[in-house]
Amino acid sequence: MPVRSDIVVVGGGLAGLTASIHLARQGFQVDLLEKHSYPQHKVCGEYISNEVRPYLESLGLDIQSLHPSEISRFLLTTHSGTQIKSPLPLGGFGISRYRLDYALYELARAAGVRVYQQQVSSIQFSSNEFSVLTTQEREIQAPLVIAAYGKRSSLDTQLQQSPWMAIKSHYQADFPSDLISLSTFPGGYCGISQVEEGIVNACYLVKTETFKPYRTAEEFTWEVLRKNPFLKSFFSKAIPLFEKALAISQISFAAKPAVENHILRCGDTAGLIHPLCGNGMAMAIHSAKLAAEAITNYYQHKNRSTLENEYTKAWNRQFNLRLKAGRVVQRVLQQPSLTSALVKVAPMVPGLIPLVIRQTHGPLIQPAYVA
Numbered sequence: 001m002p003v004r005s006d007i008v009v010v011g012g013g014l015a016g017l018t019a020s021i022h023l024a025r026q027g028f029q030v031d032l033l034e035k036h037s038y039p040q041h042k043v044c045g046e047y048i049s050n051e052v053r054p055y056l057e058s059l060g061l062d063i064q065s066l067h068p069s070e071i072s073r074f075l076l077t078t079h080s081g082t083q084i085k086s087p088l089p090l091g092g093f094g095i096s097r098y099r100l101d102y103a104l105y106e107l108a109r110a111a112g113v114r115v116y117q118q119q120v121s122s123i124q125f126s127s128n129e130f131s132v133l134t135t136q137e138r139e140i141q142a143p144l145v146i147a148a149y150g151k152r153s154s155l156d157t158q159l160q161q162s163p164w165m166a167i168k169s170h171y172q173a174d175f176p177s178d179l180i181s182l183s184t185f186p187g188g189y190c191g192i193s194q195v196e197e198g199i200v201n202a203c204y205l206v207k208t209e210t211f212k213p214y215r216t217a218e219e220f221t222w223e224v225l226r227k228n229p230f231l232k233s234f235f236s237k238a239i240p241l242f243e244k245a246l247a248i249s250q251i252s253f254a255a256k257p258a259v260e261n262h263i264l265r266c267g268d269t270a271g272l273i274h275p276l277c278g279n280g281m282a283m284a285i286h287s288a289k290l291a292a293e294a295i296t297n298y299y300q301h302k303n304r305s306t307l308e309n310e311y312t313k314a315w316n317r318q319f320n321l322r323l324k325a326g327r328v329v330q331r332v333l334q335q336p337s338l339t340s341a342l343v344k345v346a347p348m349v350p351g352l353i354p355l356v357i358r359q360t361h362g363p364l365i366q367p368a369y370v371a
């Protein structure tokens with residue numbers, strides 16, 4: 001027998017969990033399908049911009065109780081040995097996805113969201129109604145679906161090949177709790193910052209063809225990352241806490257629609273900003289808020305095209321410029337000549353780095369209004 005719901009959310013990462021909690025708090029029946037169990041480690045830099053802090057707290061998340069690091073300083077280091085320091089305009093906090101996603105999952109369940117650990121195999125739309133099917137043959141019917149299945153899923157009709165892969169591990173290391181560093185190396189860049197309990201996250205993005213000649217992440221780190229003196233110093237003392245580093249490939253930064261086949265797309269499903277900007281999680285959470293607000297309005301007027309237009313406009317207004325700025329910053333850091341021009345100019349123009357950071361971030365997001 002199919003289950004009936006007001007809203008089905010496909011994917012229980014940050015975007016899916018946030019949208020589910022927000023909508024459940026508005027009194028809607030929300031069904032969330034996530035293919036993995038909680039908690040899980042994820043490949044992510046785990047620095048989250050303070051812009052989402054008041055909003056997450058208004059949904060009931062007690063961020064302080066998760067013991068995050070508080071991050072207010074930025075350091076850029078290059079493999080030619082240059083370093084630039086800058087304050088972070090809004091700052092952020094460091095928290096592992098293992099801990100953050102799990103806390104949101106518990107909040108979602110407490111808010112009345114029905115969470116199923118099942119993989120969605122198809123989403124069909126007909127006669128103004130969705131039917132969502134899972135590989136375990138569960139069927140949920142609802143007038144609305146949010147797709148929050150992340151940057152790569154078999155459900156995505158927009159799948160594109162990408163040359164980028166990423167590797168992440170946690171370390172025991174001496175690294176300042178208020179600092180996030182971004183370090184270039186030949187073929188990629190690496191972010192380092194503290195998460196909870198003094199644990200240090202190091203996560204890097206690299207072209208697959210650059211990584212291929214090396215057998216393991218450890219060998220790649222040893223041979224290539226250490227060409228940057230700052231990374232050499234970090235990795236020669238850091239003690240890995242994972243048995244094996246986590247890796248993902250095919251990370252695409254292609255533009256995607258905010259609505260497709262009447263499905264509202266949130267988080268990375270609608271577009272991923274380059275990780276060096278450190279804003280993907282805030283964007284995922286913010287897009288979930290935009291979708292939840294548009295859906296709340298929809299239940300007043302019941303006009304599907306108004307819902308889709310309202311959400312698409314809000315998404316474009318918030319994120320289009322950030323994605324474009326992220327692509328420019330990525331290009332600069334990929335070109336050694338442009339990077340060295342940046343590191344020469346930046347000390348002469350003290351506001352330059354904060355200005356660049358502001359282009360890829362948003363202002364504080366207003367707390368949720370819960371009826």
Ligand SMILES: Cc1cc2nc3c(=O)[nH]c(=O)nc-3n(C[C@H](O)[C@H](O)[C@H](O)COP(=O)(O)OP(=O)(O)OC[C@H]3O[C@@H](n4cnc5c(N)ncnc54)[C@H](O)[C@@H]3O)c2cc1C
Pocket residue numbers: 010011012013014015016033034035036043044045046047048049118119120121148149150151152153154155166167191203204205251266267268269272275278279280281282284
């Ligand atoms: C290398 C790297 C470093 C990054 N560093 C940072 C950083 O420091 N700061 C920052 O703000 N952002 C960072 N990001 C971006 C950030 O990780 C993402 O923007 C964020 O995770 C997006 O959340 P999401 O909910 O859209 O997707 P996800 O968190 O990926 O969640 C999607 C969920 O959908 C589930 N799913 C997929 N398919 C199905 C299916 N068919 N059925 C059911 N469930 C399904 C998946 O299991 C997953 O749990 C980084 C990204 C990368 C690649």
